[in-house]
Amino acid sequence: MAEHYRERIPGTPRFKRDKEYPPGTEPFFPNFLLKEWIVGAMFLVGFILWVIFNPVGLEKVANPEDTTFIPVPDWYFLFLYQLLKYFPGKYVVFGTVVIPAIATLALLLAPWLDRRKERHPFKRPIATATMVLSVLFMIWLTYVAAEEHKAELAKQGPQATTPGGQQGTASGPVVDPEDEGAKLYAQSCSGCHGPNLEGSFGPSLLGIGNRMNAAQLSDVISKGFPPKMPARGGLQSDEQVKKVAEWLAKQKQK
Amino acid sequence: MFAKMYDWIDERLNITPIWRDIADYEVPAHVNPANKMSAFVYCFGGLTFLIIVTQILSGMFLALYYVPDIVNAYKSVDYITNEVLLGNIVRGMHFWGASLVIIMMFLHMLRVFFTGSYKAPRELNWVVGVLIFLVVMAFGFTGYLLPWDQKAYWATAVGTNIAGSVPIIGPYIRTLLVGGDTLGALTLTRFFAIHVFFLPAFLLVLLAAHFYMIRKQGISGPL
Numbered sequence: 320m321a322e323h324y325r326e327r328i329p330g331t332p333r334f335k336r337d338k339e340y341p342p343g344t345e346p347f348f349p350n351f352l353l354k355e356w357i358v359g360a361m362f363l364v365g366f367i368l369w370v371i372f373n374p375v376g377l378e379k380v381a382n383p384e385d386t387t388f389i390p391v392p393d394w395y396f397l398f399l400y401q402l403l404k405y406f407p408g409k410y411v412v413f414g415t416v417v418i419p420a421i422a423t424l425a426l427l428l429a430p431w432l433d434r435r436k437e438r439h440p441f442k443r444p445i446a447t448a449t450m451v452l453s454v455l456f457m458i459w460l461t462y463v464a465a466e467e468h469k470a471e472l473a474k475q476g477p478q479a480t481t482p483g484g485q486q487g488t489a490s491g492p493v494v495d496p497e498d499e500g501a502k503l504y505a506q507s508c509s510g511c512h513g514p515n516l517e518g519s520f521g522p523s524l525l526g527i528g529n530r531m532n533a534a535q536l537s538d539v540i541s542k543g544f545p546p547k548m549p550a551r552g553g554l555q556s557d558e559q560v561k562k563v564a565e566w567l568a569k570q571k572q573k
Numbered sequence: 574m575f576a577k578m579y580d581w582i583d584e585r586l587n588i589t590p591i592w593r594d595i596a597d598y599e600v601p602a603h604v605n606p607a608n609k610m611s612a613f614v615y616c617f618g619g620l621t622f623l624i625i626v627t628q629i630l631s632g633m634f635l636a637l638y639y640v641p642d643i644v645n646a647y648k649s650v651d652y653i654t655n656e657v658l659l660g661n662i663v664r665g666m667h668f669w670g671a672s673l674v675i676i677m678m679f680l681h682m683l684r685v686f687f688t689g690s691y692k693a694p695r696e697l698n699w700v701v702g703v704l705i706f707l708v709v710m711a712f713g714f715t716g717y718l719l720p721w722d723q724k725a726y727w728a729t730a731v732g733t734n735i736a737g738s739v740p741i742i743g744p745y746i747r748t749l750l751v752g753g754d755t756l757g758a759l760t761l762t763r764f765f766a767i768h769v770f771f772l773p774a775f776l777l778v779l780l781a782a783h784f785y786m787i788r789k790q791g792i793s794g795p796l
């Protein structure tokens with residue numbers, strides 16, 4: 320069997336003179352590359368299928384006012400993020416600098432830390448054990464971080480987890496119901512957003528002040544969401560929009 | 574006709590030895606999965622490269638539509654996702670590819686580590702590999718901000734604040750990344766430039782060094 324590997328695929332003669340190679344070797348091109356390409360093509364097909372069945376979403380546009388959003392890094396940074404949580408207060412440097420720097424340097428300098436000729440993993444137990452333990456530790460940190468994030472989201476309630484915040488579950492008193500904005504709201508908006516901001520056809524606006532300031536609200540209301548919500552929400556003038564927006568910006572909830 | 578064209582060029586530039594040098598490389602038996610199935614671990618590096626190529630291609634197509642400013646970034650990504658023909662597939666490839674690069678690269682690194690292939694004479698290539706690793710992580714960090722949605726914004730806010738908490742140099746690093754005090758227009762253009770111009774340049778140089786050294790030193794022998 321070993322013999323035929325050394326033959327090229329017909330039609331692609333060897334360029335150099337045939338040397339004596341150990342059995343089992345084969346030329347890189349085209350023999351080996353063809354097999355590599357078959358593996359690569361299968362890999363790509365699997366990848367594309369994954370992409371087709373897992374479409375990427377997009378959350379709401381970035382909003383610096385909305386401090387209720389629970390931030391989380393992409394999964395491959397979770398282990399670092401989790402590490403920080405174990406070093407509160409002034410010890411945080413251990414999480415941000417000391418441990419990551421030691422780990423990175425150890426990785427970078429591995430060839431000089433482990434200089435013996437021995438290559439088999441079982442014959443260099445310290446190197447192998449260190450790497451296995453580090454990888455397990457990283458996986459564990461990632462897992463714990465993901466679980467904690469899930470728990471935090473659950474605590475915040477379904478409002479935050481549904482992108483778009485359609486069903487507001489925040490329930491609390493309406494702030495400043497005697498404001499002029501409140502009167503305009505009652506005339507023009509309450510039909511869709513509920514007399515007490517609780518939402519009906521349109522989403523609840525309770526706690527909207529946590530997510531948007533007056534300027535952003537004016538903007539959203541002026542544009543509306545045609546056809547679901549008319550521009551200016553049915554109000555007559557920009558002046559009125561501004562009043563309602565200022566009043567809504569005060570609707571903060573804990 | 575192609576043979577004639579090839580000969581014409583070869584007569585003038587003598588290109589045959591260049592690619593023949595790679596083509597005639599004898600792939601040793603112990604890295605060939607056709608001989609021994611367990612040798613598939615030696616494929617991880619090649620697969621990582623394959624996904625890097627798809628990242629570059631999908632990134633080039635995303636860049637046709639993506640606009641790096643805070644008013645339009647989100648809209649352009651939304652447009653790519655919902656309007657552009659196959660835009661969601663291209664974006665999906667780039668998004669999932671980012672994770673896949675990291676996974677494959679990590680597996681490749683573990684293969685090199687556990688087979689002790691970083692030992693003399695391959696120390697330099699190992700160092701280059703670790704640098705590539707850091708560059709790819711930086712790709713992920715900067716790319717994450719680009720859609721300018723809530724998760725992008727807040728993850729980056731936290732990330733840059735963590736960088737800012739580093740003693741002494743932290744505040745400078747943060748200013749360098751953020752381009753000011755608060756995350757905003759300058760941050761987005763910076764992250765975009767780093768993601769699309771700086772990091773690819775570093776990555777291509779490092780990859781060239783990586784592959785040159787592999788060819789020069791050959792793959793490490795059997796265990």
Ligand code: HEM
Nearest residue numbers: 628629632633635636639664671712713716717719720773
């Ligand atoms: C030259 C190569 C590259 C170019 C031109 C490029 C370009 C882009 C562009 C224009 C975007 C914004 C569109 C979007 O968010 O969907 C983006 C996003 C992104 N890129 Fe790249 N990119 C390149 C390489 C990479 C690599 C190697 C990685 C691997 C770690 C990466 C990771 C990301 C991530 C995580 C995002 C965010 C995707 C999302 O949330 O939708 N990029 N890139």
